[in-house]
Amino acid sequence: MGDNQRRRLEEIIAREIWLAGVMIFIALLQVALPPQSINLIPNILLLLVVCQSLLQGSGNASRWAFYGGIGLDICSGTAFGVHAMALIIAVLTARLVLMRISRTSWITPLAGVPLGMIAYYSTMAGLISLLVAPIDLVRYSVIAVLPELLATIIPALPFFLAMRWFIERQRGAVAIDIY
Amino acid sequence: MDRSIKIGSSQRRSPVLVTILLIATILLIALDQAGMLGDLRVRSTSLLTPVLTLVHQASTKLSEVVQNTSNPSQLESELASLREENGRLKAENLRVTQLNLEVTRLRQQLRIETDHPWQLVGGDISAFGFDAGRRQVLLSIGSEQGVKAGMAVIARESSSPPALIGIVDEVGPRSASVLLITDFSSTVTGRIYRADSTVDGIVQGQWQRGSRIRLEDIPRDQQIEAGDVVVTAGLSAAFGADLPRAVIPPNIPIGIVEQVQTISQSQQAEIRPYVDSDRIRYAWVIINVGG
Numbered sequence: 153m154g155d156n157q158r159r160r161l162e163e164i165i166a167r168e169i170w171l172a173g174v175m176i177f178i179a180l181l182q183v184a185l186p187p188q189s190i191n192l193i194p195n196i197l198l199l200l201v202v203c204q205s206l207l208q209g210s211g212n213a214s215r216w217a218f219y220g221g222i223g224l225d226i227c228s229g230t231a232f233g234v235h236a237m238a239l240i241i242a243v244l245t246a247r248l249v250l251m252r253i254s255r256t257s258w259i260t261p262l263a264g265v266p267l268g269m270i271a272y273y274s275t276m277a278g279l280i281s282l283l284v285a286p287i288d289l290v291r292y293s294v295i296a297v298l299p300e301l302l303a304t305i306i307p308a309l310p311f312f313l314a315m316r317w318f319i320e321r322q323r324g325a326v327a328i329d330i331y
Numbered sequence: 332m333d334r335s336i337k338i339g340s341s342q343r344r345s346p347v348l349v350t351i352l353l354i355a356t357i358l359l360i361a362l363d364q365a366g367m368l369g370d371l372r373v374r375s376t377s378l379l380t381p382v383l384t385l386v387h388q389a390s391t392k393l394s395e396v397v398q399n400t401s402n403p404s405q406l407e408s409e410l411a412s413l414r415e416e417n418g419r420l421k422a423e424n425l426r427v428t429q430l431n432l433e434v435t436r437l438r439q440q441l442r443i444e445t446d447h448p449w450q451l452v453g454g455d456i457s458a459f460g461f462d463a464g465r466r467q468v469l470l471s472i473g474s475e476q477g478v479k480a481g482m483a484v485i486a487r488e489s490s491s492p493p494a495l496i497g498i499v500d501e502v503g504p505r506s507a508s509v510l511l512i513t514d515f516s517s518t519v520t521g522r523i524y525r526a527d528s529t530v531d532g533i534v535q536g537q538w539q540r541g542s543r544i545r546l547e548d549i550p551r552d553q554q555i556e557a558g559d560v561v562v563t564a565g566l567s568a569a570f571g572a573d574l575p576r577a578v579i580p581p582n583i584p585i586g587i588v589e590q591v592q593t594i595s596q597s598q599q600a601e602i603r604p605y606v607d608s609d610r611i612r613y614a615w616v617i618i619n620v621g622g
Binding site: 209210211221226227231234240279 | 356357359382386390394
């Protein structure tokens with residue numbers, strides 16, 4: 153029994169390290185994407201964690217958000233935990249608001265991603281104002297939030313469907329869409 | 332069928348996990364603001380920077396490829412401008428290489444002129460052995476640069492001292508043919524400095540005889556041995572006579588004695604020249620000897 157528990161613990165740790173590595177790498181990708189070639193860069197990490205939250209639940213997605221957020225904090229030079237907290241809040245918001253809507257509905261990502269993004273940017277704005285300096289909310293919304301919101305909504309549905317297909321495939325189930 | 336409404340054990344743990352993670356982020360922010368995370372940021376950044384650089388380079392290249400393939404006319408014009416720039420850079424590179432070479436040669440010349448009382452004029456060797464029967468080279472300098480027949484021509488290889496390679500034979504306005512000292516018809520007076528005496532002889536080319544140069548007509552009672560350094564004697568210059576070799580100054584290194592032979596009443600020595608005349612591409616003519 154003891155051996156089994158230890159093995160299970162080792163497996164959990166290994167899985168968490170693997171997940172952290174992958175999420176930090178995605179954060180690196182997001183930071184490294186050259187803005188000069190793609191003027192609108194989708195917030196890949198946010199998209200990923202919100203879709204994960206809508207599909208797998210907030211607990212699972214929060215872990216992703218935490219690791220990815222730490223990765224973003226390292227890359228972008230913000231205080232440790234700022235991006236992580238914003239991503240977790242985004243995960244929670246999207247999940248809590250859309251809890252009653254079936255994840256098989258295509259409305260889910262189209263509503264969930266903007267909700268998550270608004271929560272994310274609100275948290276970021278609050279934390280930056282609190283920790284660094286007050287920011288001009290109107291300019292911040294127009295210059296930073298709105299373009300990224302549009303850039304992230306566009307791939308939201310295909311991204312969500314691809315993730316759902318992948319999860320269903322892992323479970324051996326067949327996805328049925330309800331429209 | 333719809334799994335999202337089923338609440339599994341992992342979903343029941345979700346609020347706890349989310350709360351823990353939120354507390355963790357708050358703690359992290361607080362610790363970071365209090366400066367209690369030490370050099371964690373520096374370490375983590377230095378750890379991720381190489382990966383970040385690689386990813387950035389790869390994504391930049393990828394985006395460039397995507398951008399270029401999506402716009403072939405722009406790609407073509409860029410290619411044309413790159414070709415043009417490439418040609419210009421090649422020409423510039425050639426010019427810089429030539430200038431570097433010239434600087435190196437001028438430095439060498441300056442060093443020689445500092446070490447010796449010679450005034451030099453340097454030139455490229457533009458042709459080798461254009462007369463099959465003779466060992467000659469053609470220099471790209473001539474009478475316009477002050478070169479005259481009979482003047483000594485020196486050159487140097489990597490570690491050798493500046494050494495005699497030949498004598499100016501014929502001079503044109505911008506060219507001069509140089510008879511190499513390895514040619515059989517080349518004779519120069521040579522000298523070996525010993526501790527208590529000097530040994531004089533005639534340095535004659537031996538190329539047509541299958542060798543290089545030889546010091547001949549050395550009296551039998553004079554002692555010479557392998558390793559002795561042979562220099563020009565400059566006897567004609569010493570006499571001040573109006574002879575073809577009168578402008579060859581003394582003490583220009585020629586080579587090293589390799590082997591000594593005694594023939595009846597005289598001796599002769601095989602000499603290994605300091606400079607292999609087949610390998611040199613640039614030489615100097617000694618146009619004047621200062622004090």
